[in-house]
Amino acid sequence: MSTLTVGERSIALDKDGYLVELGDWSEEVASALAAHEDLELTAEHWEVLTLLRDFYQEFELSPATRPLIKYTALKLGAEKGNSLHLNRLFKGTPAKLAAKLAGLPKPTNCI
Amino acid sequence: MSTLHVICHSPFGDNRLSSCLRLLGSADGLLLCGDAVYALQPGSEPLRTLQASQLDGRLFALDEDLQARAITISDLGKAIDYPAFVELSLHYDKVNSWL
Amino acid sequence: MAKSLLIISRQAPWAGPSAREALDIALAGGAFDLPLGMLFLDDGVFQLAPGQQPAQLQQKNLAANLQALPMFGIEELFAAGSSLQERGLAADTLSLPVQVLDDAALAALIDRFDQVVTL
Numbered sequence: 001m002s003t004l005t006v007g008e009r010s011i012a013l014d015k016d017g018y019l020v021e022l023g024d025w026s027e028e029v030a031s032a033l034a035a036h037e038d039l040e041l042t043a044e045h046w047e048v049l050t051l052l053r054d055f056y057q058e059f060e061l062s063p064a065t066r067p068l069i070k071y072t073a074l075k076l077g078a079e080k081g082n083s084l085h086l087n088r089l090f091k092g093t094p095a096k097l098a099a100k101l102a103g104l105p106k107p108t109n110c111i
Numbered sequence: 112m113s114t115l116h117v118i119c120h121s122p123f124g125d126n127r128l129s130s131c132l133r134l135l136g137s138a139d140g141l142l143l144c145g146d147a148v149y150a151l152q153p154g155s156e157p158l159r160t161l162q163a164s165q166l167d168g169r170l171f172a173l174d175e176d177l178q179a180r181a182i183t184i185s186d187l188g189k190a191i192d193y194p195a196f197v198e199l200s201l202h203y204d205k206v207n208s209w210l
Numbered sequence: 211m212a213k214s215l216l217i218i219s220r221q222a223p224w225a226g227p228s229a230r231e232a233l234d235i236a237l238a239g240g241a242f243d244l245p246l247g248m249l250f251l252d253d254g255v256f257q258l259a260p261g262q263q264p265a266q267l268q269q270k271n272l273a274a275n276l277q278a279l280p281m282f283g284i285e286e287l288f289a290a291g292s293s294l295q296e297r298g299l300a301a302d303t304l305s306l307p308v309q310v311l312d313d314a315a316l317a318a319l320i321d322r323f324d325q326v327v328t329l
Contacts, residue, residue: 055281058274058277058278059274059275059277059278059281060270060271060274060275061237061270061274061275061278063278063281063282064237064240064241064282065241066240066241066243066282066283067240067241067278067281067282067283070281070283071281108234108237108238
């Protein structure tokens, strides 16, 4: 367990750096989490994070890499729904890192 | 491809056996172990169902489970020990355990 | 070529761990690209009932999670017609796009897969 400080707020993280309370998420929180990972969020990142939050809304679980790619392809087209694009955006571990930044639980079934 | 279906739950108050018989292929086998051997209880409904299911040469029960429960399998099927169980699972293409 | 696996899920969704376990096997296998099929049999068809609202149960939402199966590459989804009929569930109201099979087709389905497990 650790905490992330965003402005006045102190936000609880689990041992892997994922939000303990999914309701704590905001865009500021996402940016702060990204800064922790030495990542600056661009429009391309945000569209994947939004997509992941939609995925969670729909299925109530965090996708492994394969379903993440499939869902991205479905919603944003094959140009973005591929491992190359997602790996580039999220340092080679899109399912884990993007779920973290989107405020989702750590995906199970993920190596 | 043939399947050996393995059931370990009593047929009384559980529908594994009836479901299994419903989807049993003509080359498939059925092995009863644990409380599933109660399906062979004389005078019972599950026994009548088994008798009507034309399982000649395809019905097996674990001997130690039969003995422990004072159940016999008669000529309806074959009582087998664990080594025979292993042989049986190799004889079929796959094993489906009804957990 | 990876061996194909048919998972037969035959327990109702909310009272015991079996339905969850069957789904977890399916999702884990799907994440690793294994050729999987899933058959809903007996009380397992209740997992597909429309309009389930388990929010107050303090469990993960199995009904919502099931919807992710196609995203995990598991599109071979089946339900036993006799199980649906016995329980008064209409095939066209189910929450997943399953193929409804009669008893003879169930035997053929099991035959087609390399491995099968029933939970």
